[in-house]
Amino acid sequence: MTLTEKILSHSSNSKTVTPGDIIFSNVDKVMMHDVSGPGVIKVFKELEKKGYQLEKLWDPDRVWISEDHFVPASDRISADNVIQLTKWAQKYGIKKHFKYGMGQYGICHTISHEEGLVLPGEVYVGGDSHTNTTGAIGAFSAGLGHTDIAYVLKHGKIWFKVPETMLFRVTGKKPDYIMAKDIILNIISDIGTDGANYRAMQFGGSVVDGLEMEERFTLTNMTTEAGAKNGIIEPDNTTVEYLRSRLGRINFNLIKGDPDAEFSEVFDYDCEKMEPSVAKPYSPENVVPVREVQGTEIDKAYIGSCTGAKLSDLRSAAKILDGKKVKVRTEVLPAAQSIYMKAIKEGLVTIFMESGAVIGPPTCGACCGAHMGVLGKDEICASTTNRNFPGRMGDVTSKTYLASPMVVAASAITGKLTDPRDL
Amino acid sequence: MVLKGTVHKYNRPNIDTDVIIPGPYLKIHDHDELAKHAMEGLDPDFTTKVSKGDFLLVGHNFGCGSSREHAPIALSKTGIKAILSPSFARIFYRNSIDGGYLLPIEIEENILEKIDDKDEIEINLDKNSILNVTKKESYPIKPFSKIISDIIEAGGLFNYKIS
Numbered sequence: 300m301t302l303t304e305k306i307l308s309h310s311s312n313s314k315t316v317t318p319g320d321i322i323f324s325n326v327d328k329v330m331m332h333d334v335s336g337p338g339v340i341k342v343f344k345e346l347e348k349k350g351y352q353l354e355k356l357w358d359p360d361r362v363w364i365s366e367d368h369f370v371p372a373s374d375r376i377s378a379d380n381v382i383q384l385t386k387w388a389q390k391y392g393i394k395k396h397f398k399y400g401m402g403q404y405g406i407c408h409t410i411s412h413e414e415g416l417v418l419p420g421e422v423y424v425g426g427d428s429h430t431n432t433t434g435a436i437g438a439f440s441a442g443l444g445h446t447d448i449a450y451v452l453k454h455g456k457i458w459f460k461v462p463e464t465m466l467f468r469v470t471g472k473k474p475d476y477i478m479a480k481d482i483i484l485n486i487i488s489d490i491g492t493d494g495a496n497y498r499a500m501q502f503g504g505s506v507v508d509g510l511e512m513e514e515r516f517t518l519t520n521m522t523t524e525a526g527a528k529n530g531i532i533e534p535d536n537t538t539v540e541y542l543r544s545r546l547g548r549i550n551f552n553l554i555k556g557d558p559d560a561e562f563s564e565v566f567d568y569d570c571e572k573m574e575p576s577v578a579k580p581y582s583p584e585n586v587v588p589v590r591e592v593q594g595t596e597i598d599k600a601y602i603g604s605c606t607g608a609k610l611s612d613l614r615s616a617a618k619i620l621d622g623k624k625v626k627v628r629t630e631v632l633p634a635a636q637s638i639y640m641k642a643i644k645e646g647l648v649t650i651f652m653e654s655g656a657v658i659g660p661p662t663c664g665a666c667c668g669a670h671m672g673v674l675g676k677d678e679i680c681a682s683t684t685n686r687n688f689p690g691r692m693g694d695v696t697s698k699t700y701l702a703s704p705m706v707v708a709a710s711a712i713t714g715k716l717t718d719p720r721d722l
Numbered sequence: 723m724v725l726k727g728t729v730h731k732y733n734r735p736n737i738d739t740d741v742i743i744p745g746p747y748l749k750i751h752d753h754d755e756l757a758k759h760a761m762e763g764l765d766p767d768f769t770t771k772v773s774k775g776d777f778l779l780v781g782h783n784f785g786c787g788s789s790r791e792h793a794p795i796a797l798s799k800t801g802i803k804a805i806l807s808p809s810f811a812r813i814f815y816r817n818s819i820d821g822g823y824l825l826p827i828e829i830e831e832n833i834l835e836k837i838d839d840k841d842e843i844e845i846n847l848d849k850n851s852i853l854n855v856t857k858k859e860s861y862p863i864k865p866f867s868k869i870i871s872d873i874i875e876a877g878g879l880f881n882y883k884i885s
Contacts, residue, residue, distance in 0.1 A: 321867065321868070321869045334748045334749065334790070335789070335790075335791075337749075337751050338751055338790075338791055338792070340751075341751045342821075346880055351880065368748065368749075369748075369749050373749070374749075376749045376750065377749045380749055380751075426789065427788075427789055428787065428788045428789040428813060430789075442789040442813055443789060443813065443816070444789050444790070444791035444813060444816070444817035444820070444821065445791040445817075445821070446791060446817065446820045446821040446878065446879055446880070447816065447817070447820050447879065449880075450820070450879050450880060458869060458879075460867075492736055492783060492786055493736070493782065493783035493786065493809060493811070496783065496809060496811065496812060497812055526783065526786060526811055526812060528812055582736065667740075667745035667748070667788075668740075668744065668745040668746060669745045669746050669748065669749075670746075686738075686740070686787060688738045688740040688741065688763075688787060689740070689741060689763055690740055690741070690744055690745075690763045691740050691745070695763055
């Protein structure tokens with residue numbers, strides 16, 4: 300069995316599972332945020348009208364909440380949503396609530412790994428599609444909707460169709476200026492935005508083995524854009540050290556796939572041949588080397604989101620921006636308060652500010668076109684985020700080019716899409 | 723179960739959740755209010771065209787993108803009862819079923835060309851077939867798997883558990 304199959308066989312108390320099987324799986328951890336949380340509460344309210352009463356949650360200690368999409372409150376509705384969610388969480392005994400303006404808070408997927416909330420071998424579901432991110436820890440991590448999350452909160456389990464696993468092996472020498480974002484954009488370009496529909500995407504090979512954890516999260520985060528049920532990487536020493544640095548010295552259950560595991564497809568990539576890339580509007584599969592569109596003028600550079608504002612992302616962007624001035628408005632939003640703090644201590648924030656960029660608080664706002672940096676009519680943005688659908692970051696005529704933090708930083712300096720090697 | 727209604731055809735692949743219900747509306751949890759913005763990113767007049775019990779006919783990978791349950795909620799509240807597509811994005815598909823909002827029905831790719839906008843059709847879920855009343859043709863549909871049809875019959879995942 301592959302790692303995904305093994306986790307799902309354990310979690311469903313089966314000796315073995317086969318792709319296509321429908322199982323009821325126990326869940327270890329569950330997350331919701333200020334969009335999915337009120338949606339979940341609404342599900343319970345609708346059920347109440349039909350006579351169903353939610354007396355208690357299955358296990359409030361396995362649940363956490365991140366406020367991230369509409370914080371700082373964009374208007375009265377979003378403020379009321381947070382109040383409602385807070386009261387509900389208190390009523391049902393949820394203690395892990397990462398509240399905006401109260402110490403550690405940030406984008407839910409970043410919090411989930413930054414706080415070491417998910418461990419290898421666990422089944423983790425969240426009320427957001429990029430929950431796949433935490434699969435880089437070696438967990439089965441998948442995004443679900445409000446009803447499914449509500450069901451998990453009540454029963455501690457949920458149904459899954461066991462996915463086939465696609466293996467992506469990345470080998471060769473990783474060139475300078477190539478980041479995980481370039482690797483995953485090239486993969487999505489090849490398989491398409493539904494290339495992994497109903498399937499698991501597993502990553503391996505010497506390049507992936509050599510990536511630090513934060514870069515690995517970029518790979519698994521973006522599996523959502525290929526339609527994958529989950530993204531996953533087998534845990535190794537890098538995983539263990541990452542978790543130990545956050546949780547102290549504990550023993551982890553380092554579950555791995557069987558040596559003879561069957562993958563539905565195996566893809567081999569030579570990293571040496573990859574170039575800094577962008578996904579052109581309006582699809583994450585619309586990928587070309589930056590040099591093919593070099594010179595395309597932009598109105599904004601955005602370094603933020605769960606896939607593009609981790610500490611390693613900020614370091615990479617700062618390396619490019621150091622001592623330079625930006626030519627277009629540039630917004631940097633660290634993905635979590637803890638990362639923001641580290642960026643201050645390392646001097647990255649000074650580099651960003653001296654370059655002329657704005658530093659904002661962690662929020663998903665601009666990435667989903669909600670607030671804190673929405674694009675206007677016909678505006679063009681180079682962005683470290685994960686989606687460039689029509690209207691994703693604002694007006695439906697605006698355009699987003701997805702790229703690595705290095706490409707976005709280089710483009711900020713020139714005001715045009717730019718390969719960082721050409722600076 | 724037989725459903726009868728008018729088809730609204732948007733023959734393009736990868737219609738994503740940002741198009742079905744754009745990000746700024748995600749803070750809204752009033753279902754009727756959400757419905758006013760359904761498909762706003764694709765067709766601003768969508769809600770004026772749709773009547774209760776109608777169907778959507780769309781290209782493959784419908785509902786890709788976000789896990790927002792607002793998407794099937796908004797569509798179902800406009801009156802849409804079922805969506806016909808060669809394939810659906812995973813989370814959209816299960817949200818539609820588990821929330822009991824609407825039926826995501828898989829068809830073969832070539833059927834997309836055989837049904838036109840505004841055709842009247844009948845979907846027969848017992849026979850897994852579509853009758854095109856306007857064109858007097860019939861086509862097969864891919865049957866739902868056992869758990870999906872059980873959840874549909876129960877009226878959503880919570881009822882399925884209770885039963």
